[in-house]
Amino acid sequence: SLWKGIAKPVINAHRTDYAERVATPHHEFQNNARLMLYIKAPLFLRALRYVVGDRIFDQIIHEYFDKWKFRHVDESAFLQVCEEVSGMQLDEIFKQWLHTNKDCDYSIEKFETEKTDQGFLTTLEIKRKGEMMMPLELSFSFEDGSSSSERIDGMLRTITDTLIFEKKPERAVINPENEILDIYHLDNFSPRKWSLSLDNPLKRRYPSDSYQFRLLPAGYYNDIDGGIFGLRLKGGYDNRYHKFTLQQMYGAESGSYNIYSDYSHPLGYFGRDSFLKLKGYYREGRRGGSITIDKKLRSSYSDPLPRDLSVRLVYQEMTDSAYIFPGSYEEGVNLRGGLTFSVHPRIDIYSSSFTFNFDRSVWGSDFNYENYSFDLKLQPARRFPLPLKPRFRFFLVHTAMDSPDQERNLLSGKGFLAREDYFFLRSPGAFWKDSYNNIRVSGGPNLRGYFDTRALYKTVFASNIELGLPIPFPGGRRMRRMAGPELYLFYDWGKVHDSLEGPGSESLSGIISDFGLGMKLFGISAEFPVYLSHPAVVGDEEQYEFRWTVGINTLF
Numbered sequence: 001s002l003w004k005g006i007a008k009p010v011i012n013a014h015r016t017d018y019a020e021r022v023a024t025p026h027h028e029f030q031n032n033a034r035l036m037l038y039i040k041a042p043l044f045l046r047a048l049r050y051v052v053g054d055r056i057f058d059q060i061i062h063e064y065f066d067k068w069k070f071r072h073v074d075e076s077a078f079l080q081v082c083e084e085v086s087g088m089q090l091d092e093i094f095k096q097w098l099h100t101n102k103d104c105d106y107s108i109e110k111f112e113t114e115k116t117d118q119g120f121l122t123t124l125e126i127k128r129k130g131e132m133m134m135p136l137e138l139s140f141s142f143e144d145g146s147s148s149s150e151r152i153d154g155m156l157r158t159i160t161d162t163l164i165f166e167k168k169p170e171r172a173v174i175n176p177e178n179e180i181l182d183i184y185h186l187d188n189f190s191p192r193k194w195s196l197s198l199d200n201p202l203k204r205r206y207p208s209d210s211y212q213f214r215l216l217p218a219g220y221y222n223d224i225d226g227g228i229f230g231l232r233l234k235g236g237y238d239n240r241y242h243k244f245t246l247q248q249m250y251g252a253e254s255g256s257y258n259i260y261s262d263y264s265h266p267l268g269y270f271g272r273d274s275f276l277k278l279k280g281y282y283r284e285g286r287r288g289g290s291i292t293i294d295k296k297l298r299s300s301y302s303d304p305l306p307r308d309l310s311v312r313l314v315y316q317e318m319t320d321s322a323y324i325f326p327g328s329y330e331e332g333v334n335l336r337g338g339l340t341f342s343v344h345p346r347i348d349i350y351s352s353s354f355t356f357n358f359d360r361s362v363w364g365s366d367f368n369y370e371n372y373s374f375d376l377k378l379q380p381a382r383r384f385p386l387p388l389k390p391r392f393r394f395f396l397v398h399t400a401m402d403s404p405d406q407e408r409n410l411l412s413g414k415g416f417l418a419r420e421d422y423f424f425l426r427s428p429g430a431f432w433k434d435s436y437n438n439i440r441v442s443g444g445p446n447l448r449g450y451f452d453t454r455a456l457y458k459t460v461f462a463s464n465i466e467l468g469l470p471i472p473f474p475g476g477r478r479m480r481r482m483a484g485p486e487l488y489l490f491y492d493w494g495k496v497h498d499s500l501e502g503p504g505s506e507s508l509s510g511i512i513s514d515f516g517l518g519m520k521l522f523g524i525s526a527e528f529p530v531y532l533s534h535p536a537v538v539g540d541e542e543q544y545e546f547r548w549t550v551g552i553n554t555l556f
Contacts, residue, residue: 003046004208007181010040011208014183015240017272018301019101023075031301043181044097050179051093051135052086060085096132104180105130106154111172111190119164124172126159134180140169154180178209185209186237199234206239218249222284223429224322225251228258241265249283258283270295284427285323286420288316303346310340313362316406316417323427327454328416330404332366351381359407369403379556380468389468389488391556395445399458408456411447411496411512411537413440413551415456422552442525442551447492449514449529451549452538462494464555466518486520490527512537516547525551 013019018031022041026033049057064081075098082090096102110125126136136154141147144167152161174188182188185208193210206212214234221227230249236242242265249258260281267274273296280289290312297307316334318324338359345352355375361367379391397409406416418441419425425439437452445462471487473480493513512534518527529547532540 003043004178006039007043007178008208009035010043011181011183013301014101014103014181015266019103021099021101023098030299040097047097047134047179047181048082048090048093050137051090052082052088056086092133100131102132103130104132104134104182105184106136106174106180106182107184107187108172108174108190113168115168116164119166120168122163122165122169122172124159124161124163126154126161126174128154128157128159130183132180136180137175139173139176140165141171141173142167142169176209184241186211186241199232204239206236208238211235211237211242218247220423220430222323222427224254224320224427225256225284226253228252230258267293273298282319285318285320286316286329287319288314290314305346306344308340308342308344311337312339313337314359325416325428325454327405327456329406330367332404333364334367334404334406335362335365336360336407337362347381349381349384350378352379353377367402367404367407369399369401369407371397371399371403371407373397377556387470391464391466391468393446393464393555395460395462395464397444397460403458405456408458409444409460410456411445411453411460411494412437412451412549413446413448414443418443438549440549440551442553442555445494446555447494447512447514448490448527448549448551449492449516449532449547450512450534450537452540452547455537457496459497460494461497462492465491466556471519483522484520488518488520489516490518491515520554523554525554527551 010019013031013035019040020029020031020036022036022044024033024036026037029036052060060082063085064078067081068077075094079090079094082088105128107127107129108124109127110123112123114121114123122140124138133155135151136159137149137151138161139147139149142165146167148165150163152159172190175182176188178185178188186192189209193207194213195207195210196213196215199214199216212235216232216234217230218232219227219229228249228251230247232245232247234243234245236244242263244263245261247258247260250256251258258281260283262277262279264275264277267276270293275294277292277294278290279292281287292310292312295309297309314334314336318329318331321329321331336359338357340355340357342353342355353376356372357375358370358372360370374394374396376394377392380386380389399408409415422441424431425436425441431439437454440448440451442448445460446464447462467489469487469489471485473483473485475483491513492515493511495511513531514529514533515531516527516529518525527549529549531544532538532547533543535541535543535545
């Protein structure tokens with residue numbers, strides 16, 4: 001419903017412990033004053049209407065207007081009218097909703113039905129997990145499609161109730177429309193609700209009252225398996241809790257099975273904004289897995305210096321070299337631990353980010369190495385006043401000791417491990433061989449004009465400059481924001497300090513650079529590097545020549 005859509009950002013603020021008192025003076029808000037004042041306040045009026053009833057609420061509004069029109073009012077004046085008209089004591093409701101940031105969270109823990117001589121004996125047990133106390137509306141659905149409801153007090157921590165029905169109840173629900181703003185509405189249903197639908201990547205809305213499964217048939221081709229066919233199943237509640245992916249594919253020619261799975265869930269042990277992420281796979285000549293803990297460090301939504309911290313343990317191993325592009329993967333167990341720390345200072349006109357990444361092989365690995373990278377970005381903020389939008393990036397990566405090929409760096413973008421996340425770049429034959437190198441994963445040194453070399457490097461310093469140009473785009477503001485269209489000029493330059501053996505590596509000396517024109521649309525970049533300072537690196541002779549490359553993601 002409309003109310004559920006309006007309530008979602010307020011519920012998320014309560015889930016992440018960033019909610020604030022509606023009655024907070026405007027200058028004292030730390031997070032989002034607009035969210036509390038203009039969204040939660042109407043939700044309070046909705047909750048008040050639920051408590052007193054529709055007819056009484058309408059009388060309250062009319063009486064309040066008649067009594068106080070053209071006069072200054074405050075909360076106590078409205079509370080007085082509400083209590084006079086309704087005959088109820090409502091000061092506690094006002095206090096909880098306006099003067100605290102308590103969470104409302106009820107859960108049906110037990111719902112059992114037994115047939116007796118008197119009818120169907122139903123036993124219900126409800127837990128109050130949050131601090132807010134609200135009257136509850138229990139709704140029961142019966143076998144014949146009918147329903148009934150009754151209201152109970154929600155003050156106790158454990159609420160038990162026994163009811164007798166003439167017909168067998170199939171489901172019990174606490175406030176189906178969630179007027180009480182329960183922050184975890186899924187457990188208000190017993191049995192829990194779930195739904196199954198076809199996975200549409202463009203569909204970003206998730207039901208707030210049921211666990212959703214999304215199924216997608218999948219298929220593609222590579223030279224080893226021939227046709228690969230299978231299913232992908234995704235699940236999760238509100239795109240936040242107990243999210244998982246399970247995919248199984250079958251190779252028609254090889255007869256092999258490929259399996260991939262991942263899982264993520266908020267990790268309350270480390271406080272708010274913490275997530276646990278797990279991943280495992282056995283597919284196309286590779287197996288591996290990872291454990292990651294992500295933590296956002298910020299004091300409020302408006303923290304001028306938010307930080308992100310990610311700690312991980314990663315395992316990778318090649319099982320069949322037939323699936324591997326030559327020179328992109330080495331045999332042996334690759335076991336590493338690492339962390340990523342990023343800072344995102346907020347500036348009115350320009351936004352910036354600094355990211356430090358470090359990985360080190362650990363005990364049990366067949367390789368001994370470490371690598372680190374620094375990434376600094378500067379780009380216009382949303383309120384940047386000029387139509388031309390300059391963006392700057394500086395990047396340094398260094399890999400030390402005996403690193404395997406899959407951990408080393410490409411000039412044009414991220415390395416081979418990042419490419420493996422995309423099925424059409426993972427194994428030979430999945431994409432047209434003549435154009436395989438034209439597809440990049442943006443990142444790394446990102447000298448995008450040098451996409452046609454697969455030489456690997458240990459230490460690279462690079463800088464990327466883009467100048468965004470205004471471009472007309474059909475459709476409204478919402479469509480434009482979704483598509484993110486932009487035309488831009490780019491200039492990349494860098495220095496390779498320590499090169500390894502590989503085609504074109506002997507041609508590198510001094511500063512290498514490229515220049516061209518690019519376009520972004522729906523998170524994909526199409527770029528045309530028309531100039532290379534060192535064309536011999538990619539096997540060309542002319543510095544000025546038409547070239548094209550596609551970035552699966554965008555650099556900025």
